[in-house]
Amino acid sequence: MPLSKDQVRHVAMLARIGLEPGDEEFYAEQLSGILEHIDRLQQVDTEAIPPTAQVVEVAATLRDDEPRPGLDQAEALANAPAAVDGFFRVPSIQEEA
Amino acid sequence: MPDIWDVVIGMEVHVQPRTRTKMFCGCAVGDVNDPPNSHVCEVCLGLPGVLPVINKAAVEACLKTALALNCEIPRHTKFDRKNYMYPDLPKGYQISQYDLPMSKNGYLEVGGRRVRIRRVHLEEDTGKLVHAGDKLHKAWESYVDLNRAGVPLMEIVSEPDLHSADEARDYAMELRTLLRAIGASEADMEKGQLRAEPNISIRRAGSSELGVKTEIKNINSFRALHRAIIYEVDRQSQVLESGGEVVQETRGWSEDEQRTFSQRSKEFAEDYRYFPEPDLPPLELDRAWIDELKSALPELPSVRRARLLDQLPAGQVAIIGADRELADLYESAVAKGAQALPTANWIVNEVAPSGKLLDAQNLAELMRLLAAGSITRDQAREAYFEAVETGRTPAEIVAEHGYSQVSDASELRVLAEAVIDANPKAAADYRAGRKQAMQALMADLRKRAPQANPKVATEVLLQLLA
Numbered sequence: 001m002p003l004s005k006d007q008v009r010h011v012a013m014l015a016r017i018g019l020e021p022g023d024e025e026f027y028a029e030q031l032s033g034i035l036e037h038i039d040r041l042q043q044v045d046t047e048a049i050p051p052t053a054q055v056v057e058v059a060a061t062l063r064d065d066e067p068r069p070g071l072d073q074a075e076a077l078a079n080a081p082a083a084v085d086g087f088f089r090v091p092s093i094q095e096e097a
Numbered sequence: 098m099p100d101i102w103d104v105v106i107g108m109e110v111h112v113q114p115r116t117r118t119k120m121f122c123g124c125a126v127g128d129v130n131d132p133p134n135s136h137v138c139e140v141c142l143g144l145p146g147v148l149p150v151i152n153k154a155a156v157e158a159c160l161k162t163a164l165a166l167n168c169e170i171p172r173h174t175k176f177d178r179k180n181y182m183y184p185d186l187p188k189g190y191q192i193s194q195y196d197l198p199m200s201k202n203g204y205l206e207v208g209g210r211r212v213r214i215r216r217v218h219l220e221e222d223t224g225k226l227v228h229a230g231d232k233l234h235k236a237w238e239s240y241v242d243l244n245r246a247g248v249p250l251m252e253i254v255s256e257p258d259l260h261s262a263d264e265a266r267d268y269a270m271e272l273r274t275l276l277r278a279i280g281a282s283e284a285d286m287e288k289g290q291l292r293a294e295p296n297i298s299i300r301r302a303g304s305s306e307l308g309v310k311t312e313i314k315n316i317n318s319f320r321a322l323h324r325a326i327i328y329e330v331d332r333q334s335q336v337l338e339s340g341g342e343v344v345q346e347t348r349g350w351s352e353d354e355q356r357t358f359s360q361r362s363k364e365f366a367e368d369y370r371y372f373p374e375p376d377l378p379p380l381e382l383d384r385a386w387i388d389e390l391k392s393a394l395p396e397l398p399s400v401r402r403a404r405l406l407d408q409l410p411a412g413q414v415a416i417i418g419a420d421r422e423l424a425d426l427y428e429s430a431v432a433k434g435a436q437a438l439p440t441a442n443w444i445v446n447e448v449a450p451s452g453k454l455l456d457a458q459n460l461a462e463l464m465r466l467l468a469a470g471s472i473t474r475d476q477a478r479e480a481y482f483e484a485v486e487t488g489r490t491p492a493e494i495v496a497e498h499g500y501s502q503v504s505d506a507s508e509l510r511v512l513a514e515a516v517i518d519a520n521p522k523a524a525a526d527y528r529a530g531r532k533q534a535m536q537a538l539m540a541d542l543r544k545r546a547p548q549a550n551p552k553v554a555t556e557v558l559l560q561l562l563a
Contacts, residue, residue, distance in 0.1 A: 010368075014180070014181070014182070014368055015182070016182045053175050053197075053379055054175075054373065054375075054378050054379060056378060059378055059379060059380065059381040060377050060378045060379065060381075061151075062150075062151050062152070062153035062380075063150040063151060063152055063153060065116050065118050065152055065153060065154035066117070066118065066123065067117055067123055067124070067125040068118075068123030068124075070123070070124045070136065070137055070138030070139075070141075071137055071142070072135070073132060073134045073135050076137045076142060077134060084240060085133070086133040086135075086242075087134065087227065087240035087241055087242055088134070088240065088241035088243070089238055089240055089241075090184045090239050090240075090241055091238060091239070092228070092237035092238050092239055
């Protein structure tokens, strides 16, 4: 089942990707192809297989709670497009009351 | 609120476990007043090519909390990505837990009732946003501090078992008491270490169908929690009574305006596209470790409270039993020979309001001096706070100031006669039946002789005025 243009726009909005006119059809076709492939995988009988979140057979290791030096403020902000008084500066995301 | 509505409340409580470092990197957990972006690294900034590593202390605090809340702990747990775009979230996703949380199906006893706990899981906090700009020209911008980004958080989710603002507040307070008692968190609401988000719905009394719920955020005190719920229940009942429909949404609490307001927006569309965190293998929870944590849990507040109720009235237990430090102080002082009820009263009246704790040995000594009648209560109070400030013992302070209590009736009689002579109107008033005139006479007596035993002095005055 191909994706609708609305679905493409919704996914683009969630990912904050800007679309040019005509992009919806282009991505609808590409993404539909991926979904069709997943649908094909869904047909495999997995009845006897436990759910798998990871393919590597290792368990997570835990880290001791010891502080380690990170980046200082100047280093942290070095790649920021804009910074003010030690903060990253971003366009307004003020919520409307 | 009219009685025709039943209120149904579930709570999501976010708690910052007591750790030195963040959830997935070695950055120190800073203080609110630290300079912005001074506790950050490649991992919590979400720079390319980095990998998270789980903080053992955060897992331990979460497991202790889950055990204290009588939860089931599975053998395997995993982390998931919760995807959304927001400037306080540098990676573009939050590492949280979705379908295999650290624990589930527990309960907390609150006021003799069981509130079921759906789950306790681990996740990471987001950064802090400061909004600034020129309202007139709408030239707003936001500033981002990522010191908090990646700080560990436990999320404790209750079932909708609460039915009033009082119950919801009591639940949150009991949770705080428990978290502090087991050392899992300092749970200081003012510092954002405990954040309560109630979800609230109402339904016709007797109906078994749940109404549409709203969730309230931005609550930073128990009082605000209580008020926000009362406001929201009132708002929902007005909407329904006027024929409207409650909209399922997130609402913010405005402390300034004492109201909730809609935070609905396209930006907050709940479409998180959870999937298993590919950078973290599943976590196996070692049974031996869990058994060890379970057996190391201290006495839980509910058990301690029951024990205190054998020795003390309920009013004192409500205050002392709600705070591990106060309860420890009380029990240690009594173990060192202080009398139970006077010590409890002292803690309730002097220690709890001031937040200043003396060590148990010195408190016991002070209580003995007071019980023996060697010093007055006012002197004991001064000696207490001086001992807290200076670290010296109450006995030293009492000796140095020459604190003593005069309980000798013949000595106090001379003083009482002088007071009556100096206050003829008050004396006459008292003799004429206005009993409250005694207060003025006692005030003057204590001004002249702070060391006078108030009980004996009152008796002497009564004799002279009879």
